[in-house]
Amino acid sequence: MNKSLRKAVIAGNWKMNKTPAEAAALINEMKPLVADADCDVVLCVPYVDIPAALEAAKGSNIKIGAENVHFKASGAYTGEISAEMLTALGVEYVVIGHSERRQYFGETDQTVNLRSLAALNAGLKAIICVGETLEQRELGYTETLLKYQTKMALTNVTAEQLKNVIIAYEPVWAIGTGVTATDDQANEGNKYVRDAIAEAYGADVAETVTVQYGGSMNAKNAEGLLSKEHVDGGLIGGASLKAADFSVIVKAASK
Numbered sequence: 001m002n003k004s005l006r007k008a009v010i011a012g013n014w015k016m017n018k019t020p021a022e023a024a025a026l027i028n029e030m031k032p033l034v035a036d037a038d039c040d041v042v043l044c045v046p047y048v049d050i051p052a053a054l055e056a057a058k059g060s061n062i063k064i065g066a067e068n069v070h071f072k073a074s075g076a077y078t079g080e081i082s083a084e085m086l087t088a089l090g091v092e093y094v095v096i097g098h099s100e101r102r103q104y105f106g107e108t109d110q111t112v113n114l115r116s117l118a119a120l121n122a123g124l125k126a127i128i129c130v131g132e133t134l135e136q137r138e139l140g141y142t143e144t145l146l147k148y149q150t151k152m153a154l155t156n157v158t159a160e161q162l163k164n165v166i167i168a169y170e171p172v173w174a175i176g177t178g179v180t181a182t183d184d185q186a187n188e189g190n191k192y193v194r195d196a197i198a199e200a201y202g203a204d205v206a207e208t209v210t211v212q213y214g215g216s217m218n219a220k221n222a223e224g225l226l227s228k229e230h231v232d233g234g235l236i237g238g239a240s241l242k243a244a245d246f247s248v249i250v251k252a253a254s255k
């Protein structure tokens with residue numbers, strides 16, 4: 001992390017976990033544990049949990065996000081949720097392009113870009129996920145792929161809008177597997193992302209963008225990962241479902 005240049009952000013991604021009542025209980029448990037954080041703290045929760053999560057987080061330093069957003073403002077898109085619907089509730093962040101959506105729900109670099117533009121145009125902060133599969137890594141495509149995904153996601157995003165963008169480098173092989181990237185692998189992936197932003201917007205701008213690492217980040221390995229220059233925070237899956245573990249990660253980012 002380099003806090004003099006950019007914001008440290010620890011975000012939980014709850015995925016398809018927790019009912020509204022369980023969400024409120026977990027946030028109430030987390031609130032006192034993260035109250036002194038010297039980083040931004042975000043919880044991205046299932047759509048149906050959002051009202052309960054916002055209510056539970058009221059008056060605290062925890063911000064609430066969604067896990068996806070549709071790219072159209074309204075219309076005949078059964079089952080979808082627009083950016084305006086999220087901002088109307090008071091949501092501030094949204095995860096876009098998570099590898100699980102790319103893998104299971106037909107998400108492409110183009111739809112990631114459209115969702116990002118819709119979110120940013122509505123005033124949301126976008127946490128855009130990129131990452132290589134193990135096969136792509138072994139073939140030597142990691143740098144090419146991360147740069148391509150990053151640039152595709154940011155097509156037509158203005159430098160002004162980029163201030164509301166966080167990129168999360170999430171190697172697919174490290175998600176939910178218990179296999180974490182080494183501190184150096186995480187730093188290298190995050191640097192490729194920053195290099196891509198520098199190629200598109202200039203080096204000075206790229207230095208100001210928060211780039212998170214995600215993939216089996218936990219209470220034990222967070223400090224090492226976050227000690228790296230280009231790791232400005234984390235996008236946390238499993239460990240964000242446990243108040244004690246999540247708060248240890250927040251504390252590591254607060255140093």
Ligand code: 13P
Pocket residue numbers: 013098170174175176177178214215216217235236237238239
């Ligand atoms: P895990 O922390 O469970 O590996 O999940 C990471 C992730 O996908 C966050 O978006």
